[in-house]
Amino acid sequence: MSANNSADYQQIFLHDIPLIDVRAPVEFAQGAFTGATNLPLMTNEERHAVGICYKQHGQKAAIELGEQLVSGDVREQRIAQWRTFCQQNPQGYIYCLRGGLRSHITQRWLKESGVDYPLVKGGYKAMRNFLIKVNQQVATMPLKVIGGNTGSGKTRLVKALPFGIDLEGAARHRGSSFGRTLESQSTQINFENRVAVSLLKKQHQGICRWVVEDEGKTIGSNHVPLEIYESMQTASLVVIEDPFELRLLRLKEEYIDTMSAGFQQQYGEDDGWVRFSHYLHHSLFAIRKRLGMERYQTLLNELDSALHHQQMGQGSDKHENWLVPLLIEYYDPMYSYQLSKKSDRIIFRGDYNAVRDFLLNDNH
Known part of the structure; x- marks a missing residue:
C-alpha cells in the first residue's frame, strides 16, 4: 500500500x-x-x-x-x-x-x-x-488592543485570555530595549509562522475575536505581520492603569529576579551571572542617547551598585534605585505621549482585573 x-x-x-x-x-x-x-x-x-x-x-x-x-x-x-x-x-x-x-x-x-x-x-x-493567508484572514476579524504603562501586566493578560495573541511570545522578545529573553529571536518567517499556527489553533476552538498588546511595528528584530499591524492602528484600546508600586514589583520580578535565575540555570552560576549583568548593561546602553549621557551615567552607577549587592546575596531591592527613575523619567512619559495620539480610540480604563473582566464580558 x-x-x-x-x-x-x-x-x-x-x-x-x-x-x-x-x-x-x-x-x-x-x-x-x-x-x-x-x-x-x-x-x-x-x-x-x-x-x-x-x-x-x-x-x-x-x-x-x-x-x-x-x-x-x-x-x-x-x-x-x-x-x-x-x-x-x-x-x-x-x-x-x-x-x-x-x-x-x-x-x-x-x-x-x-x-x-x-x-x-x-x-x-x-x-x-x-x-500567510491565516494571518491575512485574522486581520479582518474583530480586534482590541491592550495598552498601559510599562509593568502594567499587558503581556500577562494577553496570555491569560483565551482570545489573546501573544505576539511577544512568538517573537521571543518583550519589545523594549530590555526585551530580550533567554531564547534567541528567530527569522521573520519563523515568527510569522508561529503567529499563524497559534491563531489557527485558536480559530479551530471557535474563537473569532482577538486581543493583542499595544506594540510598535517591530518586536526586537521581528516585524509584526503587516495586515495585523494595520488592523491594530484602527482597533479600540483598553488601558490598564495599575498602581506604580505594583508595576515596579512586576518589573523587578520579570527583568531582574526571573532573568538572573534563568541565566544562571541555563549557563551555570558564574557564566550566567556575567551574561545577566551584560544583558542589563547592554539594554541600558541601547537607550543612552535618548536618556542623555548624564542621566545614563547616573542610572549606570545605580545599576552597578545594585548588581554588586545582588551578587553579594543581599537581594535585588537595590535595583529599584535605577528602575524607579527610569520609569518616571523615561518610559512613563514616552508611553503617555504615544497613548495621547490614540486617545480617541480608548474605550475603557481600569486596573488589571477590571480590564480583564471588561474584555471577558465584551461581546462587540
Whole structure:
C-alpha cells in the first residue's frame, strides 16, 4: 500500500505533525516550521553544484549529478537518518521546497529501503502560503488592543485570555530595549509562522475575536505581520492603569529576579551571572542617547551598585534605585505621549482585573 501524500496543511499545523525537511540547511535556516527537523537530501554545497548544473545543462543532468554526489555511504547515512525519524514519528511527512524532486527522491529511497512514508504536496511554499493567508484572514476579524504603562501586566493578560495573541511570545522578545529573553529571536518567517499556527489553533476552538498588546511595528528584530499591524492602528484600546508600586514589583520580578535565575540555570552560576549583568548593561546602553549621557551615567552607577549587592546575596531591592527613575523619567512619559495620539480610540480604563473582566464580558 502506498503512502498517503497530503495537502491538508490545516491538519498538519493543528496537530503539530512531525515533518522531515529535506531542503538544504541554508534554506531551513531562513524559515521552517516548529514541527520540522532538517534532514537534508543535499548539503548546501551539493545543492549549489546541482543548481548550477540545472541552469547550464537542464534537469536530467542535474538529477544525474545529484545521484553521483549523494551515493554510496553518504546516501546510506542519509537514508538511515530518515528511517530513524520515520520509526520515531510514524505519523509524519516529508517536504522539500515545492513538493517536487527532493521530497520524491527521499520518498523513493525510503520505499526502496522498506519504509513507505508520505510527503506534503506543494512542500514548504504551499505550507508557508497557507500560513500567510491565516494571518491575512485574522486581520479582518474583530480586534482590541491592550495598552498601559510599562509593568502594567499587558503581556500577562494577553496570555491569560483565551482570545489573546501573544505576539511577544512568538517573537521571543518583550519589545523594549530590555526585551530580550533567554531564547534567541528567530527569522521573520519563523515568527510569522508561529503567529499563524497559534491563531489557527485558536480559530479551530471557535474563537473569532482577538486581543493583542499595544506594540510598535517591530518586536526586537521581528516585524509584526503587516495586515495585523494595520488592523491594530484602527482597533479600540483598553488601558490598564495599575498602581506604580505594583508595576515596579512586576518589573523587578520579570527583568531582574526571573532573568538572573534563568541565566544562571541555563549557563551555570558564574557564566550566567556575567551574561545577566551584560544583558542589563547592554539594554541600558541601547537607550543612552535618548536618556542623555548624564542621566545614563547616573542610572549606570545605580545599576552597578545594585548588581554588586545582588551578587553579594543581599537581594535585588537595590535595583529599584535605577528602575524607579527610569520609569518616571523615561518610559512613563514616552508611553503617555504615544497613548495621547490614540486617545480617541480608548474605550475603557481600569486596573488589571477590571480590564480583564471588561474584555471577558465584551461581546462587540
